Amino acid sequence: MSGGVDSSVAAALLADAGHDVVGATLKLWGGDSDSGCCSVSDVDDARRVADQIGIAHHVFNFTDDFDASVVAPYVAAHAAGRTPNPCIECNRHIKFGTLLERARRLGFDALATGHHARVDGVARVDGGARVDGGARADGGARADGGAQGRRLLRGADRAKDQSYVLSMLAQAELAQVLLPVGALTKAEVRAHAAGLGLRTAFKPDSQDVCFIHSTAGRRGFLGDRLPLHPGEIVDADSGDVVGTVPAVELVTVGQRRGLGVAVDGRRLYALDVDVDARRILVGHADAARADHVAVCRPTWIDRPLDSGARVLGQTSAHGRAAPCTWRGDAVVFDEPVPLVAPGQTVALYDMDDTDVVAGSVLAA
Amino acid sequence: MAIYLDHASTTPMRPEALAAMLPYLTEHFGNPSGSHSVARAARLAIDEARDDVAESLGCEPGEIVFTGSGTESDNLAVLGAHAARGGSVVCSAVEHHAVLLACRALGGTTVAVDQAGVVDLEALSEALHRGVGVVSVMLANNEVGTIQPLAEVVALVRDRAPEAVVHTDAIAAVPWLDIASAARGADLVSVSAHKFGGPKGVGVLVVRAETRLGPVLHGGAQEHGRRPGTHDVAGIVGTAAALTAAVAGRAREVPRVRALRDRLADGLLAAIDGVTETGSADGHGDRGGKVAGSCHLLVSGVDQEELLLLADDAGVNASAGAACASGALEPSHVLLALGLGVAEARTAVRFSLGPTTTEADIDGALALIPKVVEQLRR
Numbered sequence: 111m112s113g114g115v116d117s118s119v120a121a122a123l124l125a126d127a128g129h130d131v132v133g134a135t136l137k138l139w140g141g142d143s144d145s146g147c148c149s150v151s152d153v154d155d156a157r158r159v160a161d162q163i164g165i166a167h168h169v170f171n172f173t174d175d176f177d178a179s180v181v182a183p184y185v186a187a188h189a190a191g192r193t194p195n196p197c198i199e200c201n202r203h204i205k206f207g208t209l210l211e212r213a214r215r216l217g218f219d220a221l222a223t224g225h226h227a228r229v230d231g232v233a234r235v236d237g238g239a240r241v242d243g244g245a246r247a248d249g250g251a252r253a254d255g256g257a258q259g260r261r262l263l264r265g266a267d268r269a270k271d272q273s274y275v276l277s278m279l280a281q282a283e284l285a286q287v288l289l290p291v292g293a294l295t296k297a298e299v300r301a302h303a304a305g306l307g308l309r310t311a312f313k314p315d316s317q318d319v320c321f322i323h324s325t326a327g328r329r330g331f332l333g334d335r336l337p338l339h340p341g342e343i344v345d346a347d348s349g350d351v352v353g354t355v356p357a358v359e360l361v362t363v364g365q366r367r368g369l370g371v372a373v374d375g376r377r378l379y380a381l382d383v384d385v386d387a388r389r390i391l392v393g394h395a396d397a398a399r400a401d402h403v404a405v406c407r408p409t410w411i412d413r414p415l416d417s418g419a420r421v422l423g424q425t426s427a428h429g430r431a432a433p434c435t436w437r438g439d440a441v442v443f444d445e446p447v448p449l450v451a452p453g454q455t456v457a458l459y460d461m462d463d464t465d466v467v468a469g470s471v472l473a474a
Numbered sequence: 475m476a477i478y479l480d481h482a483s484t485t486p487m488r489p490e491a492l493a494a495m496l497p498y499l500t501e502h503f504g505n506p507s508g509s510h511s512v513a514r515a516a517r518l519a520i521d522e523a524r525d526d527v528a529e530s531l532g533c534e535p536g537e538i539v540f541t542g543s544g545t546e547s548d549n550l551a552v553l554g555a556h557a558a559r560g561g562s563v564v565c566s567a568v569e570h571h572a573v574l575l576a577c578r579a580l581g582g583t584t585v586a587v588d589q590a591g592v593v594d595l596e597a598l599s600e601a602l603h604r605g606v607g608v609v610s611v612m613l614a615n616n617e618v619g620t621i622q623p624l625a626e627v628v629a630l631v632r633d634r635a636p637e638a639v640v641h642t643d644a645i646a647a648v649p650w651l652d653i654a655s656a657a658r659g660a661d662l663v664s665v666s667a668h669k670f671g672g673p674k675g676v677g678v679l680v681v682r683a684e685t686r687l688g689p690v691l692h693g694g695a696q697e698h699g700r701r702p703g704t705h706d707v708a709g710i711v712g713t714a715a716a717l718t719a720a721v722a723g724r725a726r727e728v729p730r731v732r733a734l735r736d737r738l739a740d741g742l743l744a745a746i747d748g749v750t751e752t753g754s755a756d757g758h759g760d761r762g763g764k765v766a767g768s769c770h771l772l773v774s775g776v777d778q779e780e781l782l783l784l785a786d787d788a789g790v791n792a793s794a795g796a797a798c799a800s801g802a803l804e805p806s807h808v809l810l811a812l813g814l815g816v817a818e819a820r821t822a823v824r825f826s827l828g829p830t831t832t833e834a835d836i837d838g839a840l841a842l843i844p845k846v847v848e849q850l851r852r
Contacts, residue, residue: 171803
């Protein structure tokens with residue numbers, strides 16, 4: 111329970127359905143932050159909502175884990191010129207890692223969150239993403255040894271769908287994950303909260319990375335934790351130096367805004383970030399597209415796809431999923447897509463754009 | 475009914491205290507600073523309470539200052555003595571945050587403790603010099619129960635920093651030690667009512683007659699100006715009644731609770747692998763350096779948040795460390811000062827016993843806690 115409306119309603123729906131529910135708020139960040147799920151007033155909101163719906167509430171201190179498995183890798187990735195998605199890493203390591211393990215030890219049957227996505231109990235075998243409709247690629251892919259798999263689907267409210275940041279889940283987690291608000295629109299969630307008189311009913315959505323202070327920003331956060339180096343901006347076509355940036359570590363591949371350079375009256379995009387050489391390679395919009403992304407260690411919702419499978423690939427939390435072909439170590443798009451920075455995630459969906467099939471961090 | 479083993483956090487109000495308080499929450503509502511008959515009735519109650527508290531703590535009534543909490547007493551002692559006396563401030567590394575952070579606010583230094591939590595007298599000696607104005611060392615530690623050698627601390631201060639004021643936080647010691655003798659040498663002594671069966675929201679600071687305190691709060695002339703603010707008459711009356719009862723029962727209560735505590739600690743050590751005891755315990759049942767109600771354990775491989783949650787579900791109320799503003803447990807500064815690492819500190823759990831603890835409570839805890847640990851380690 112982050113203290114937001116979605117997890118408030120998730121808890122209320124489960125309690126109302128007769129489950130024995132206990133609320134938990136994670137203290138993830140000890141540092142200075144004014145957004146996300148770690149501020150004292152958010153914890154107070156979660157506790158008060160738990161009181162309102164009549165469930166126990168606990169605060170779990172996962173700051174050490176969060177620092178080690180989310181913040182430190184985030185800083186290290188930027189130092190190497192990559193741009194990771196810390197929310198996905200938090201979901202992977204903390205919410206559906208450390209917290210799920212704790213829930214199991216404490217004897218809970220399931221972990222519920224307020225994410226807008228749906229978990230469906232029946233495996234999908236009728237075409238769609240699965241080209242073979244049958245045998246698993248290997249015997250060890252599923253933790254449950256062959257029981258019917260669970261599906262992870264987009265949330266009912268497509269504008270609020272968060273399945274992208276859950277694309278790192280697999281059967282081992284999904285077997286014990288409940289996403290009660292995924293079947294509702296955001297408006298329905300707020301209406302339900304208002305109907306119950308929950309104090310979080312009209313609380314604004316959180317938008318930012320929870321550990322980064324909105325005024326100091328990413329620059330302030332990273333600047334305190336790693337040396338930032340100025341670099342030159344090089345035009346990929348001409349090889350000319352066309353500008354400078356104050357910190358190469360803060361430039362993201364695919365970025366246009368903030369570079370402040372244009373050639374022939376057209377704004378340029380970052381094509382490559384070379385931290386060691388202190389160099390940003392830039393080019394025009396057509397150069398800032400790629401027809402494939404290289405992936406490493408994908409996680410599969412159910413079983414791995416065979417190379418050649420047709421899927422939809424989504425490369426940002428609220429981006430559009432585009433038709434592509436799975437090639438084992440890469441996703442090849444039918445039409446070139448805007449460049450995606452190394453460290454970002456591609457989520458694969460079935461051709462109906464409903465089921466998550468896999469998630470993978472992009473290789474450098 | 476839960477098995478309540480968190481008396482060091484707070485303990486149930488004694489019936490004597492509640493009975494003494496009720497008239498002052500109803501008919502005797504006067505402000506004791508006034509002069510008419512209704513005010514005088516309240517004034518009389520404060521005066522009598524002051525006499526009783528002074529007798530229980532072995533000091534003169536004029537040396538008693540009533541405050542709003544143990545934390546306020548500690549702050550008044552450290553900040554007030556520093557305001558009057560100046561000089562630098564020294565405290566032990568295992569002080570309650572009320573002392574530790576007050577000292578830190580004054581740029582003070584902390585003195586190390588040994589593995590048992592006993593202040594290192596050599597380190598203290600080195601920290602002392604003629605420029606030291608305030609020294610604060612607690613009588614007994616609230617987390618691990620270690621009793622400090624206060625008489626030796628006082629002697630050292632008188633020798634090395636003769637101008638310094640000595641404060642002792644006796645809050646965790648009152649139920650178990652005779653404060654009149656144990657804190658005899660200290661110039662300032664903090665006490666908190668709810669730790670011995672009085673109401674929450676009342677503290678006492680003993681200020682020896684010759685000890686000057688600068689103002690911390692500014693206002694009226696209550697408590698001779700040392701603590702302005704309208705008296706909590708009922709709270710003060712309840713504090714006196716509870717303290718009188720606690721002191722009267724101490725000779726009988728301490729050995730009874732000590733035997734229960736030893737049975738709990740020995741039982742858990744025997745029933746659970748990988749349990750170690752902290753504080754002044756030699757691991758063989760000698761807990762002479764700890765207060766009688768304290769059982770503080772490290773349970774290897776078990777996270778304290780999980781242990782406390784399942785213990786609570788099973789009906790055993792215990793605690794660990796200090797909570798931050800969000801309610802999350804932070805690694806205890808006391809345990810870190812004992813030389814434990816952060817990971818070890820997160821395995822700590824405190825069971826603390828009190829006047830209402832029964833044999834049946836200990837039986838229950840000994841039956842339930844090993845099962846909880848077994849589940850968490852599975």
